[in-house]
Structure formats: C-alpha cells, structure tokens
Amino acid sequence: xxxxxxxxxxxxxxxxxxxxxxxxxxxxxxxxxxxxxxxxxxxxxxxxxxxxxxxxxxxxxxxxxxxxxxxxxxxxxxxxxxxxxxxxxxxxxxxxxxxxxxxxxxxxxxxxxxxxxxxxxxxxxxxxxxxxxxxxxxxxxxxxxxxxxxxxxxxxxxxxxxxxxxxxxxxxxxxxxxxxxxxxxxxxxxxxxxxxxxxxxxxxxxxxxxxxxxxxxxxxxxxxxxxxxxxxxxxxxxxxxxxxxxxxxxxxxxxxxxxxxxxxxxxxxxxxxxxxxxxxxxxxxxxxxxxxxxxxxxxxxxxxxxxxxxxxxxxxxxxxxxxxxxxxxxxxxxxxxxxxxxxxxxxxxxxxxxxxxxxxxxxxxxxxxxxxxxxxxxxxxxxxxxxxxxxxxxxxxxxxxxxxxxxxxxxxxxxxxxxxxxxxxxxxxxxxxxxxxxxxxxxxxxxxxxxxxxxxxxxxxxxxxxxxxxxxxxxxxxxxxxxxxxxxxxxxxxxxxxxxxxxxxxxxxxxxxxxxxxxxxxxxxxxxxxxxxxxxxxxxxxxxxxxxxxxxxxxxxxxxxxxxxxxxxxxxxxxxxxxxxxxxxxxxxxxxxxxxxxxxxxxxxxxxxxxxxxxxxxxxxxxxxxxxxxxxxxxxxxxxxxxxxxxxxxxxxxxxxxxxxxxxxx
Numbered sequence: 001x002x003x004x005x006x007x008x009x010x011x012x013x014x015x016x017x018x019x020x021x022x023x024x025x026x027x028x029x030x031x032x033x034x035x036x037x038x039x040x041x042x043x044x045x046x047x048x049x050x051x052x053x054x055x056x057x058x059x060x061x062x063x064x065x066x067x068x069x070x071x072x073x074x075x076x077x078x079x080x081x082x083x084x085x086x087x088x089x090x091x092x093x094x095x096x097x098x099x100x101x102x103x104x105x106x107x108x109x110x111x112x113x114x115x116x117x118x119x120x121x122x123x124x125x126x127x128x129x130x131x132x133x134x135x136x137x138x139x140x141x142x143x144x145x146x147x148x149x150x151x152x153x154x155x156x157x158x159x160x161x162x163x164x165x166x167x168x169x170x171x172x173x174x175x176x177x178x179x180x181x182x183x184x185x186x187x188x189x190x191x192x193x194x195x196x197x198x199x200x201x202x203x204x205x206x207x208x209x210x211x212x213x214x215x216x217x218x219x220x221x222x223x224x225x226x227x228x229x230x231x232x233x234x235x236x237x238x239x240x241x242x243x244x245x246x247x248x249x250x251x252x253x254x255x256x257x258x259x260x261x262x263x264x265x266x267x268x269x270x271x272x273x274x275x276x277x278x279x280x281x282x283x284x285x286x287x288x289x290x291x292x293x294x295x296x297x298x299x300x301x302x303x304x305x306x307x308x309x310x311x312x313x314x315x316x317x318x319x320x321x322x323x324x325x326x327x328x329x330x331x332x333x334x335x336x337x338x339x340x341x342x343x344x345x346x347x348x349x350x351x352x353x354x355x356x357x358x359x360x361x362x363x364x365x366x367x368x369x370x371x372x373x374x375x376x377x378x379x380x381x382x383x384x385x386x387x388x389x390x391x392x393x394x395x396x397x398x399x400x401x402x403x404x405x406x407x408x409x410x411x412x413x414x415x416x417x418x419x420x421x422x423x424x425x426x427x428x429x430x431x432x433x434x435x436x437x438x439x440x441x442x443x444x445x446x447x448x449x450x451x452x453x454x455x456x457x458x459x460x461x462x463x464x465x466x467x468x469x470x471x472x473x474x475x476x477x478x479x480x481x482x483x484x485x486x487x488x489x490x491x492x493x494x495x496x497x498x499x500x501x502x503x504x505x506x507x508x509x510x511x512x513x514x515x516x517x518x519x520x521x522x523x524x525x526x527x528x529x530x531x532x533x534x535x536x537x538x539x540x541x542x543x544x545x546x547x548x549x550x551x552x553x554x555x556x557x558x559x560x561x562x563x564x565x566x567x568x569x570x571x572x573x574x575x576x577x578x579x580x581x582x583x584x585x586x587x588x589x590x591x592x593x594x595x596x597x598x599x600x601x602x603x604x605x606x607x608x609x610x611x612x613x614x615x616x617x618x619x620x621x622x623x624x625x626x627x628x629x630x631x632x633x634x635x636x637x638x639x640x641x642x643x644x645x646x647x648x649x650x651x652x653x654x655x656x657x658x659x660x661x662x663x664x665x666x
Contacts (some may be wrong), residue, residue, distance in 0.1 A: 008555050014598035019051065025459050026054060029399070031061040042071070045366060049078035049085065051180050057088050065095035076105075083113035088124055099129045119142035124156040133167045136160040149312070151190050151349065158183040177206040181213050188220065189313075195389040196220055209225045211244035220253055222257070223354060223390040225554025228458075230254060238267070245274045245282075252285050257354075257552065261292035280306045284317045298579050299325060308412055316344040316359055318352030323506060346382065368548070377424035377654045380548055384559040392564050393556035398607050401473040402570060408481025409521030411581040418485040420492035423529035427499060429460075431517035431573055434555070435545035437592040441535060442512040444603065444621040450612055452503030456513040464522055473518070480522045492526050508610060517571070520578050524586060532582070533608050534575055537592035543658045544648035561654075565661025572663065596645070626633045 011331040038055035045051055052075035059068030060093060072092040088104035103126045109119035127136035140157035147153050162179045165171040171179075184199030197220045203213035214237050221230040233252050237247035248267045255264035265286060273282040283306035288298035303318055308524035323337035344350040345359035360383030367376035373426035428445070430438045446453030465471055467487065468479035499509050516523065523530055546558050557567035578587060588609045594602040603618055648655060 002538055021635040022054065022058075025599070029061075031058045031205065034058040035062055035064075047078060049075045049082065052078065052490070053085055056092060059407075060092045060095050065092055068092050069096055081112065083109050083116065083119070085449050086112055087116075087122070090119070090126070094122065094126055094129075099126050102126045103130060104642065117147040117150055120146070121152055121156045124160050128160060128163050131167075133160060133164040137164050149349070154190075155183075155186045155190055158186050174204040177203040177210055177213065180206070181210070184213075184216060187218070189348070189387045191221060191386070192350060193223055193353070194392075197224070201479070209240070211241050212246045214648070215244065215246040215250040219352075220390075222254060222552075225391055225552075225556075226255070227258075227552045231258075239480040243271070245271065245278065249278065249281060249285060252289070253354075256285065256288055256292070257294070257358075261289040264291035265293065266289070275494060277311055280309075280314055281312050282306075285597055287321050288317070289319050294328075296325050296328065312349050316341065316346075316355050319344055320355075320359060320362075338366070353386060353389065357383050358550065360386070364548065372464075373650045374654075377651050381475070381654075383550065384547065388556075388559040391554060391556035391559060392485050393560065393567075395563065395566060397473070398557070398567065398570070401477060402574060404474040404477035404481075405518065405521060405574065406577060407525075408478050409581065413481060414521065414524055414581050414583075415618060417481075417489060417525065418483065419525040419528050421485065422489060422492045422496060422527075424496050424527070425529045425531070425611060426496070426507065426509050427523075427527050427530040428508050428621045429516050429520075429523060429530060429532045430510060430514075430535065431520070432514055433537075433539075433542050433546070433568060434514055434551065435542050436514075436535040436537040437590070437595070438512050438514055438535050440592075440595070440621075441533060441590065441606070442510050443620050445508070445510055445606075445610075447617045447623075448508075448612060448615050449617065450507040450615075451509045451510060452506035452508070454499075454502050455511075457511045458513070459495065459498065459511065459514065460516050460519045460523060463491055463526065464519060467491055468536070477518075477521070480525075483525070486525050495526065508612065517574065517578075520582065520587070524582055526646060528586075530586070532587045532589060533606065533609070534578070534589050536589060536590065537573070538645075538648075539572070539662050540648040540655070540659065541644060541646065542579070543568060543652055543662075544655060545644060545660070547655075561657040562661060565658035568658075569663055571663055593645075 001632040018037050018041055020042070022034045025031075025034035035055060035058040038051060038058060042052055042055055044047070052071045054070030056068040056073075056075060059065070059071065069089075072085075072089040076082075076089045079085050086109035090102045090109060093099070093102035093105055103123060106119050106123040106126060107434055109116075110123060113119060120139045123138040124136040124143065127139060128135070133313070137157070140153065141162045143150070143153040144157050158179070162176075162183050165176055165179050180199045180203035184196045184203065187193075187196035187199060197217070200213050200220060203210055204217065207213065214233055218230040218233040218237075221227075221233065231251070234247055234251035234254060237244055238251055241247065248270070252264040252267045255267070268282060268286050268289070271280045285300045287299045287306060288304035290302060291660075299321065303321055304316055306314060319337060319340050323334060323341055325331075326337055328332040336544060336653035341359055341365055343494070345356045345363070348356075350356070360379040364376040364379035364383070367373075367379065428451075430441050432438050442455075444455045445451045458643050463475050464480055468476040470476050470479070478490050503509055517534065520532060523532065527654060543561075546555070546564060547561065551558065555565050575589070579589065588606070590602070590606065599619070607614055607618070652659070
C-alpha cells in the first residue's frame with residue numbers, strides 16, 4: 001500500500017470507540033477484523049464517507065473485492081471531490097478485474113490530486129493490464145517526476161518500460177536483458193524477492209554470460225537459502241571476468257557474511273573503486289572488512305569516503321560499522337547508534353533486505369546478552385518477518401510430502417521391497433531438526449581417527465532429483481519409492497564412489513544434512529549398509545533456538561511461530577514413522593540430554609551402533625580446528641554444557657503461538 005492509501009487520521013467517528021479499533025486493525029494489516037468492526041458501524045452511520053471507504057478497502061484487502069466495491073462506490077458518491085475516494089475505488093475495481101473502469105477512476109484521482117504519485121502508479125499498472133504499455137510508461141514517468149525517490153513509482157516505470165519493449169517485438173536481446181536487470185534490481189529493493197529472481201533469470205536467458213545479472217541473481221539465491229550456489233556463481237563470474245566489479249562486490253559481500261573478511265578485502269583491494277554510486281558501496285564493504293579485521297583507523301577513513309556523496313541505501317551499513325567501532329572504542333555515542341540501527345533496519349530504503357535482516361538478528365544478540373529478552377524477541381520477530389518475503393512456507397506442500405513418504409515407504413516396502421545390492425557401511429547420516437545437536441554429534445565423531453566429517457551435503461537430494469527428474473518433493477518421493485533394484489544399485493555405486501573420494505582412508509563418512517530426515521526411505525533402499533542417527537531435544541528449546549538464529553539456508557517454516565510449532569510437531573510424527581518402519585539396526589534415536597546425563601556412556605553407545613572402536617579423541621571434540629558452516633560453530637568448540645536447556649522459559653509468553661502447535665508432552 002502506498003502512502004496515499006493509508007487511512008486518514010481525521011476526527012474519530014461520532015462517539016464510537018469501535019471506529020478507532022477498526023482503524024488500528026486496518027493500519028496493522030488485519031483487514032478481516034477491520035471489516036468485521038466496520039460493517040456494524042455503517043448500519044448506524046451509512047452516510048459517513050470515511051467509514052464506507054475504510055470498510056470497502058478492508059474487504060478488498062481481505063480478498064473480498066466484490067463485497068468491497070459497493071462501499072467504495074458509496075464513499076465516492078458521498079465525497080466526490082476527495083481524491084482518496086477515487087483512488088481507492090480504482091484500486092477496488094482493479095482487484096475485481098474491472099480494469100477499464102479502474103483506469104477511469106484512477107485518471108479522475110490523478111486530476112483531483114495532481115501532486116500525488118499514487119493514482120498514476122496504479123493507473124500505470126492498470127494500463128498494462130489493458131495492453132496499453134506506452135500510456136503506462138507515460139503515467140509511471142509522471143509518478144517518478146512527482147516522487148523521484150519513491151521505489152513504488154520506479155517499479156511501475158521499470159515494469160512499464162519492459163512491457164513496452166516486449167510489445168514492440170523488435171528489441172535487441174541485449175537491450176531487453178538490461179530492462180529485465182533494471183526491473184529485477186528495483187524488485188529487490190522493494191523486497192519483492194520472487195519477482196527479482198524471475199527478472200534476473202530472464203536477463204540471463206537473453207545473455208547467459210551477463211556478469212551483473214548473474215551477480216544479482218546470486219544475492220537472491222543467498223536470500224532464498226542457497227548460499228553455496230550463490231558463492232559458486234559469484235566465483236565463476238569473477239574467474240571468468242575479473243573486471244566485473246559488481247561480481248567482485250557481491251562476492252565480497254557473501255564472504256563477509258561467512259566471516260571471511262581477509263579474502264573479501266583482497267577482492268576489493270584489486271581494482272580502483274568504480275565511479276558513481278557503486279564507489280560508495282565499495283568503500284562501505286571495505287569498511288566492513290576492516291572493522292572485522294580490527295583495523296579501526298582505516299575503517300574510519302573508508303566510512304568517510306563512502307559517505308561522499310551520502311546514499312540513503314547505505315545508511316544502515318555505515319551506521320552499523322560506526323556502532324561497532326564506537327562499541328570497541330568505548331565511545332559514548334554507541335548507545336545512540338544502537339537505537340539508530342534499530343530504526344534504520346525497519347526502513348526499506350536504508351539498506352538491502354539481507355542487511356536489514358542481519359541488523360535485526362545482530363541487535364537481538366546484543367539485547368539477549370544484556371538480559372533484555374523482550375527487546376531481543378522483538379528483533380527476532382522483525383528479522384523473520386523480512387525473511388518470509390524470500391522464503392515463503394506452505395503447510396499444504398509440506399503435508400503432501402509427508403503423505404507421500406507414508407504411502408511410499410511403509411514398513412512392508414522397507415522390509416521386502418527392492419533395494420541396492422551394495423551394503424557398504426561407510427555412509428553415516430545425522431538427521432534431525434536444527435539445534436538438536438546434529439553439529440555436536442558430527443564434531444564428536446569427526447575426532448575419531450576412522451571417521452571423516454563431510455558436513456551438510458546435498459548429495460542425497462541431488463541423487464533423488466537425478467533418479468526422479470523433479471524437484472517437487474511429493475512427486476519425487478513417490479517416484480523414488482517405485483524404483484527397481486537395478487536402478488538403485490547403479491545409483492548406489494555412483495553415490496559410494498563419490499563418497500569414498502572425499503576421504504579414501506575413512507571407515508565412516510558422516511553427512512549431517514538435517515533435511516535428509518525426509519529421504520530416509522530412499523537412503524534405506526539406496527544405501528542399505530548405512531547407519532542413521534536421529535537427534536532429538538525438548539521441542540520448546542528447539543523452537544526457541546531456531547527462532548533466535550539467522551540460519552544461512554532454506555528454513556521457510558522458521559519465520560512464523562505458528563508454522564514453526566506445526567512443522568516441529570509433524571517432524572516428530574515423521575520420526576515415529578521411521579522408528580516403526582526402518583530396521584532397528586539402521587537407525588538410532590539420540591536425545592541431546594543423553595550427552596549431559598552421561599557423556600561417556602552415550603559416546604560408547606553411538607560408537608558401538610556405528611561399528612567403531614572407542615577412541616578417547618572423541619572426548620576432546622571441542623579441540624578440533626575444523627571449518628564448521630552451521631549456526632552451532634561456536635558451541636561445538638566448547639565442552640558439553642547445559643547452557644541452552646530450558647531457555648524457552650525466558651520467552652514463554654512470546655512463544656505461545658508455537659507452543660500451541662506442539663504435542664502436550666513436548
């Protein structure tokens with residue numbers, strides 16, 4: 001909703017507190033509740049144009065455009081000179097698919113409010129639907145001229161220009177690719193992540209080696225939970241074209257997110273800073289790397305250069321760097337800078353979506369360390385709300401995957417159905433929800449001289465896709481369950497060859513991809529000699545820990561507390577299915593509390609299950625200097641402790657939507 005679509009702040013309705021409550025619901029985006037409160041009011045005040053308008057738009061936003069239109073039309077009749085009434089009526093007509101009428105209403109709103117860009121933005125979109133792209137470009141250009149810094153106006157213009165080029169039919173591929181790139185960039189600035197992803201793919205389809213389009217797509221891949229693919233894409237761009245400055249800048253950004261400040265700075269040390277706005281971004285990234293490398297003097301100089309000229313979209317990045325430096329130096333302005341970072345993280349124009357997400361999670365960590373649980377949880381909530389734009393979750397799709405698992409991999413199929421003829425005992429899979437101790441277990445096992453810890457591998461998922469020809473989870477599961485023994489044996493041979501190439505001398509190779517819990521049926525038939533350890537923990541602590549971490553990966557269920565609780569409950573039921581269906585010799589359930597209760601006995605039980613001799617090196621797991629890519633990298637470098645046990649109680653009130661979804665025994 002653009003600024004002009006916000007509800008008016010005029011006098012409250014005559015002696016009625018319900019009107020104020022309805023407006024609060026409307027402003028909070030709870031449109032069904034707003035409509036429920038407004039409909040009875042209209043029976044008493046049918047001639048109130050503001051209430052009619054609010055009720056109409058609330059119904060439109062609640063997905064009931066046909067119900068809302070009469071109220072919007074009535075509001076316009078009651079106050080024909082009000083531009084907002086014409087604008088909202090036009091928006092309602094758009095939502096109802098009555099585009100010609102919408103265009104007329106929006107043109108009227110433009111005449112009534114010649115300085116307001118909102119009617120022209122919506123008019124441009126409507127004209128595109130009516131296949132009048134040149135007129136749409138004109139309307140959007142007028143909106144941009146009225147509000148040059150309004151992202152919605154620029155989005156409308158880029159979309160209209162793209163449509164006009166496509167309609168012309170004779171645009172050169174290079175020109176069209178640039179139009180897609182420009183459109184994708186503005187989509188990304190508006191947090192329209194899926195639109196941006198489509199736009200960058202379209203640009204690359206036209207020009208496959210377009211470095212800037214590839215560099216921007218990598219940022220989207222990271223946001224969508226594909227950090228390895230993003231880094232690989234950026235490295236390929238820089239290797240192919242070291243002069244692609246956007247590729248170098250975005251790769252430096254990815255490295256900084258991974259804590260690799262030195263190689264990031266090296267990337268930005270090569271060529272001179274580029275001209276134009278990218279120069280400020282270049283200096284800002286150098287400042288970030290220098291702050292991480294504890295070089296405050298040079299970092300201050302880079303920040304000063306990044307601020308010339310000031311760019312609004314760098315406000316969050318530079319303020320955060322100044323805050324980190326002030327905190328290290330004990331400067332008095334650190335507290336004020338903390339507050340400013342929090343405010344900027346809520347402003348779309350102040351930084352990229354990734355930067356705003358990270359700012360909220362970093363601020364939450366600071367607040368938690370200071371014992372301010374309420375403030376910490378508020379920042380986590382705001383960070384997850386931003387992540388939902390990049391990682392939407394569908395309970396329906398997840399339920400379909402679980403149903404396919406139960407149908408395809410029951411106890412009879414796993415006991416008597418086709419399987420690979422190869423029974424190599426080398427593969428070890430660690431699965432479970434995040435924050436249940438999967439990284440801890442891998443770290444302990446990796447200390448054993450006969451074990452290689454391979455981290456979180458995509459090999460099982462890639463094998464599934466190769467065998468079934470689809471990424472759609474429920475379809476892939478059903479097809480995999482129907483594979484014959486010869487196909488499974490051939491795929492198993494390829495899988496094991498790749499696995500042993502990682503560590504030829506290791507007796508066991510550990511894959512700790514938690515999501516492999518959904519592929520245990522395939523694993524049991526593809527690798528019948530494998531062993532699986534399912535890690536568990538008190539779901540209340542698991543949920544609190546998941547919500548309190550910024551995972552660099554695809555965790556769409558984590559961004560809404562209700563979805564998180566529902567997902568964990570279904571995960572528990574899936575574990576019950578595997579426990580009942582897989583051979584007992586293949587799967588071991590391991591609760592995090594077992595390590596705390598008796599570390600030595602638990603270690604011996606796990607090693608015996610894996611067919612490994614006891615080795616005291618496993619007791620010194622925290623002394624290993626392995627590169628760990630998960631959120632638990634710090635915890636597993638310390639001896640076993642109970643620091644996180646019962647932590648959910650600090651946030652019990654805020655976690656209520658999650659707790660309601662969990663089984664009673666959780």
